[in-house]
Amino acid sequence: MELDRTGKENPLRAGLRRDLAADPCSMVIFGASGDLTRRKLVPALYNLRLDRLLPGPGAVVGAARREMSNEAFAASLRKGVEAYSRRGIDDALWDELASGISYVTTENSVEGYRRLGEHLDRLDRERGTGGNRLFYVSTPPSAFPGIVERLGQAGLNRPGNGGRWARIVLEKPIGHDLESARELNRVVNQVFDERDVFRIDHYLGKETVQNLMVFRFGNSIFEPLWNQKYVDHVQLTVAESIGVEGRGKYYEEAGTTRDMVQNHLFQLLCLIAMEAPASLRPDAIRDEKVKVLESLRPVPIDQVGCTTVRGQYAEGVVGGRKVPGYKQEPDVAADSRAETYVAMQLFIDNWRWGGVPFYLRAAKRMPKRVTEIALQFREVPHHLFEQNVAPNALALRIQPDEGINLRFESKSPGPKMRVHPVSMDFRYGTSFGQQPPEAYERLILDAILGDSTLFIRRDEVEASWRYIDVLEQGWREGASGAGLPEYAAGSWGPVESDELLARGGRKWRRP
């Protein structure tokens, strides 16, 4: 379905800064009593209304098992907007949004979903939501299949009267391995056409992640260097300073690999390594991303231990405070083998990247929160100067202090030919004074517009799980009686991780 992005249908839209016209719709949030709704989803909706990007008056329906009145639900959402919105609350606008907020207690029955459908039909008449439906599934993954199946059985996978679409948004994780991901995708695609399925990885909604495409394909000077001839290796880091924050039970099942590598890190890997798409059509871009995943060199099961390092944080000091170790966290087993740190070396076997190692690491309780991609270039072929010149490095900082940094060598002032590394720096904060929208604002708007560019396609999910499954199997089969290596909270990880790079004569950046 082509989006009308140019005002061809509505000539008054041409030339407006906001030339995208979103359809009116109802947004149904399953798992609405959870944290994500309060902290991210409804503040995003509010800011989209504030920016006049969503047509009024609209409707938001919370669907969960817990009983709650419409008023109590709206009040709790208001508190979330007050606490988490990037802009203050406007009472008149909030009141109008709140007048369209309702709460439905969902039973696990088709009849319950049919009543939901009747409620949505009523909202079409009373709130002008036009028969368009966006179902946002923000529940534990185990609930996904049931919700999807019941939507289908109740006919809610089709638009309402006069509507153009019914879409479903799924929060990560999509499955916990290849088999479960395939099964979930099968269930979802039995009910919703793939073009109406939007799998979220909120990293793709970040401005700086979207800037990767512009940086690579909007500038001609970098592309000739973006390959194995000039790049020695690439480091991707997703580091968090926080611990598991009370989600011990989830982390025991998931671990960092499933929580952060399979989704965020692999998405960054795809954007950094992909070929230029032929167009900005969603599938043109996603086709190139899938090619990266399918070019990952398979790791033999018995080699997994050599190409990966896992660890768990022990007690330490973060942000000037003593913090407990992972095993001291609530709901974490004393003999837990869930990793809070993972590093891996992988290769992309294609013409562009043949022989270039990619080092990925993701971890909790690091010294600071940082997400960064760094291309380390090869050394100069011949050293002319007395000192060793350091290789050039191009670092793309995704968060915080978003920007791009190029390190190169320069002559120090003075009579001798002495070289010194210097930085050429672009910082979002100094060049662009506006506050960028939050990731969820962009993603929710795109789902309503039907633009799936920033969402994960079915085959991307399955290709990434295919790779991760081998690692998980390798870890299970290679597990010794000893626990995982520990690292002090507030340090950059276990020493084994340094050895992973040292073998190739390299070392981790200290972001």
Next chain:
Amino acid sequence: MAKTVMSPANRARVPDVARVEAQLAELWREASGDGDPVTRACTLNLVVVCSDGAEDLQAATKLVARVAETEPGRALVISFAEGDERESGADGMEVYVSAHCHRGAGGKQICSEQITLEARGAGRELIPATVLQLLVGELPVYTLWRREEFGRDSLPQALCDLSDRFIANSGNRRDPMRALAGLQRFSAGVSGEGRTADISWERIESWREALASFFDAPSLRPGLNRIQGLQIEASGPAGAYLAGWLASRLDWKRDQVKISFAPAPGLPPCELASVRIETEIDGAPATLIARRTDAKSDVVLLSVESKKNCPLPWRIKLPARDDAALLCGLLQRSRKDPIFDAALGAASRL
């Protein structure tokens, strides 16, 4: 919040560009203060031509400071000294440099520079060449013309020739409609070439979005081609621009649509209070209304009155944008705006 650090006047009959640059470097060293490093940020050149009088120079400096927080760059502020304000008989130009600094992301001190050129007498003729010498290379150039007239001398044309965009603010003039007409004539001149812009046009963008949103719904879109009446309550040129926009986008022929304007007492300059569009949808009359909820409110209520099914009323909040914010909006736009050009032409004919 930006602060301005003024240096002593760099007196010179003909400005020496090298001295200006050195003075700026010294200024940043001073601004660094207690070892707090300064980041000089520069993404554009902004040339501001003041109206007569010291007050407008002050107002322009405040405007530049605000703009610098979002669009850091080099500002060249040009003012004209008359009579006894300077040494009698001395023609030429005096140059001052200053820096506007604010705390950016991460707490860094970010500074943009302002070079003030005070021209008197024959010094006025030196302005275009001096501006050319002081522009930061390879960055876009925007000129903001704050004076009443465009056509009395060659200066606006000369500056427009240097600029990627030449920006006026017709709503701020003593006679806004005359200023709009003057801008249209200037724009239509050989060197205009679609590079002109008006802050007053930028001010009405959210109203344009609101009216456009009526016709996003497929059920109401046929009404676009059946508009019979347009009533606008507005101050300054806002109403003319809105009508000109609709007329040019919808290709209205002369007298095709009955257009009327009414003043809006109590509104700030160049603002809209209400817009009523009378049209026909599915054979039935329909009125589309966008109206502020009250004269001082920034909330606009959008409603449709029709015997046929029509959407519920809804509210939008107009963004609070002063001249600095509107100017930043223009600086962020692509260089040419053919929609504006067409609307300006149509507005000047109303």
